[in-house]
Amino acid sequence: MRAVRFHGRGDIRVDQIEEPVCEEGQVKIRPAFVGICGSDLHEYLAGPIVIPTKPHALTGGRLPVTLGHEFSGTVEEVGQGVSGLKVGDRVAVRPNLSDGTCSSCAFGRPNCCRNLGFIGFSSDSGGLSDHVTIPARHAIRLPDGFPLDLGAVVEPLTVAWHAVDRSPVENSQTAMVVGGGPIGLAVVQVLKARGVKHIVVAEVSDRRREYARALGATHVFNPLTDDVVANVRTLTEDAGADISFECSGVQAGFDTAMKGIRVRGTTTIVSLWEKKPVIDAFDVVSYEKHVIGAAICEDGDFEAVIEAIASGKIDPRPMITSKIRMEEVEEKGFKALANEKDRQVKILIDIEA
Ligand SMILES: [Zn+2]
Numbered sequence: 001m002r003a004v005r006f007h008g009r010g011d012i013r014v015d016q017i018e019e020p021v022c023e024e025g026q027v028k029i030r031p032a033f034v035g036i037c038g039s040d041l042h043e044y045l046a047g048p049i050v051i052p053t054k055p056h057a058l059t060g061g062r063l064p065v066t067l068g069h070e071f072s073g074t075v076e077e078v079g080q081g082v083s084g085l086k087v088g089d090r091v092a093v094r095p096n097l098s099d100g101t102c103s104s105c106a107f108g109r110p111n112c113c114r115n116l117g118f119i120g121f122s123s124d125s126g127g128l129s130d131h132v133t134i135p136a137r138h139a140i141r142l143p144d145g146f147p148l149d150l151g152a153v154v155e156p157l158t159v160a161w162h163a164v165d166r167s168p169v170e171n172s173q174t175a176m177v178v179g180g181g182p183i184g185l186a187v188v189q190v191l192k193a194r195g196v197k198h199i200v201v202a203e204v205s206d207r208r209r210e211y212a213r214a215l216g217a218t219h220v221f222n223p224l225t226d227d228v229v230a231n232v233r234t235l236t237e238d239a240g241a242d243i244s245f246e247c248s249g250v251q252a253g254f255d256t257a258m259k260g261i262r263v264r265g266t267t268t269i270v271s272l273w274e275k276k277p278v279i280d281a282f283d284v285v286s287y288e289k290h291v292i293g294a295a296i297c298e299d300g301d302f303e304a305v306i307e308a309i310a311s312g313k314i315d316p317r318p319m320i321t322s323k324i325r326m327e328e329v330e331e332k333g334f335k336a337l338a339n340e341k342d343r344q345v346k347i348l349i350d351i352e353a
Pocket residue numbers: 098099100101102103104105106110112113114115
C-alpha cells in the first residue's frame with residue numbers, strides 16, 4: 001500500500017509499505033481526508049525536531065514515520081475485544097497517545113503526558129496511507145451524513161476548543177485572537193460558537209483577515225498599519241479585551257496579546273515557540289494579568305466539536321483552501337503551504353482521489 005513518509009528535512013516520499021494487520025483492541029481504517037498541520041510543515045522545513053530519530057519511548061516509532069495526524073476515514077476492520085464500532089462507521093481520529101503512568105497522566109492530564117506521542121507523527125502508522133490501524137478508543141464516530149472532509153478538520157478545531165475552555169470564556173464579552181493562521185482561525189470559530197460577542201483578530205495578511213471575517217471575526221486589524229491595542233481599548237470603553245489568544249508565535253504578537261487585555265484579563269498561549277519570548281512582568285503584576293497555556297485537547301473535545309459542526313454552530317468549510325491527491329503531497333501540499341502562506345489555510349489530501 002502507499003504511505004507518505006517523512007525521511008528527514010525536505011525529504012517526503014510516497015513509499016510502498018506492508019499493509020498493517022488489525023490487532024486486538026484496534027480498528028483498521030481506510031483514511032478519507034488528511035490535513036497537513038503546521039507541525040508537519042515545520043518538520044519538513046527544519047526537522048527532524050519532534051519526529052523521533054531514535055525509537056519513541058511510547059510507540060517505538062522512529063524515522064521514517066508515516067505522516068497524517070489530522071484525518072477522517074471509514075472503519076474497514078474491527079479487532080478482537082473492540083465494542084462500539086463496526087465496519088462502515090465513519091470516524092475522526094484523535095491522534096495524541098499517552099503512557100497513562102507519568103505524573104501528568106496521574107494528574108488527569110494525558111494531553112500533557114511526559115511521553116506524549118502522536119499517530120501520524122511519532123508512530124509508524126499515520127493517516128497519509130491507504131490503510132492504518134489505531135487503538136479503537138482513538139476512533140471517534142461521526143454522525144450519519146457528516147461530511148468526511150469536515151471530519152479531517154475536527155482535530156485542529158479540538159485544539160482551539162480546548163484553548164477556549166482553558167480561558168474564562170463564559171464571562172467574556174470581548175476576545176482577541178493574535179495570528180490568523182489555521183489555529184488562530186480555528187479559535188475564532190470556537191469563540192463564535194461559544195457566543196462571544198466581540199471577536200477581534202490581529203493578522204498581517206490581507207487574505208487571512210478576510211478568512212477571519214468569513215469565519216466569525218467581528219473586527220479585524222492589521223498590526224503593521226493599525227494600533228491593535230488602541231483599537232481594542234476603543235471597543236471596550238478603554239478596558240481591554242477580557243481574554244486573548246496568542247496564535248502567532250512571534251514576540252510582537254505576544255506583546256499585543258498581553259497589552260490588549262484588561263485588568264485581570266487572561267492570555268492563553270496556543271502557539272509553539274522556537275525562541276523564548278520576553279514577558280513584560282511589570283505589566284502582569286501591575287494589572288494582575290493571567291498567562292496560561294493550552295496543549296492539544298482533552299476527553300470530550302472531539303465529541304463537542306463534532307456536535308458543533310453537525311448542528312451548524314461551526315462551519316469550517318472556508319478553512320479548506322485546497323484538496324489534492326496523495327502523489328501531489330510535496331508539490332501542492334508542503335511546498336504550497338511554505339510558499340503561498342497567504343492563500344492556504346488547510347490543505348486536505350483526498351486519499352481516494
Ligand atoms: Zn503520561
